Amino acid sequence: MSKATIRNLVISLILIASALTVFGLMVFQVRDQGNQLIAQMESLREEQSQVGSYIALQRISEKSADDRNLLKSYFLSQESDSIYFLNQVESLAPQVGVEIRTSGLGTVQNEKEEVEWIKVTFSFSGSRERVERFIKILENYPLLSRINSVNFLSRSGGEWEASVNMQVRVTAYGK
Structure with a gap:
């Protein structure tokens, strides 16, 4: 073989080796980018699912606002509301035709249930x-x-x- 042919053969082998190396690097990069894309798509799906859940919870919260307000009206929100309760009961008594006396007003802490009750005793006659x-x-x-x-x-x-002798539940929403 001539010198020119050997030189061309060596150059060709170097170019082929370089091309194969570049091709191998490209395949590696494509796989790496593909794995990153899959991870990002999973992350996006999870985020969209969380957004959907958040929107659903927000709708439920808005729809249940009236129910929550109704439930809230069944509790005294603080001890000072007991005055309103006592005034209402004492104003109802004459309408029914009974004389009422309030005796014994205090709070009772139920350790087992971890709730507070207002304890009151009413005496009435008629x-x-x-x-x-x-x-x-x-x-x-x-x-x-x-x-x-x-x-x-x-x-x-x-x-x-x-x-x-009765007890009325106190629920403090700020706790």
Whole structure:
């Protein structure tokens, strides 16, 4: 073989080796970029799923606002609201036809349930029908409450006296 042919052959081999190296690097880069694209697409899908969940939760929150406000109205939001509750009960008594006295007002902390209750005792008197009707009003009062005890006493002349010990739930939303 001539010198020129050998030189051309060496140059050709160098060019082929260079081309194969460049081609190998390109294949490696394409694979790496493909893996990055797959990871980004998964991340995008996850983000879109989270956005969809957030929007759904936001709609639920907006739709349930009225329900939450209604539920909130069944609780005293703080202890000072007990004054409003007492005033309402004491203003209802004459409308029903009973005389009412409030005795014993305080708070009770239930450690097991971790909730606070306002404990109050009402004593009232009137005819048997009116006393029973007022007890039903207390039982159905639109607050989360429970009646712990009811005591009836018959007085002279068709007069009845009742003592009701009840608790009203306090829920502090700021905690």
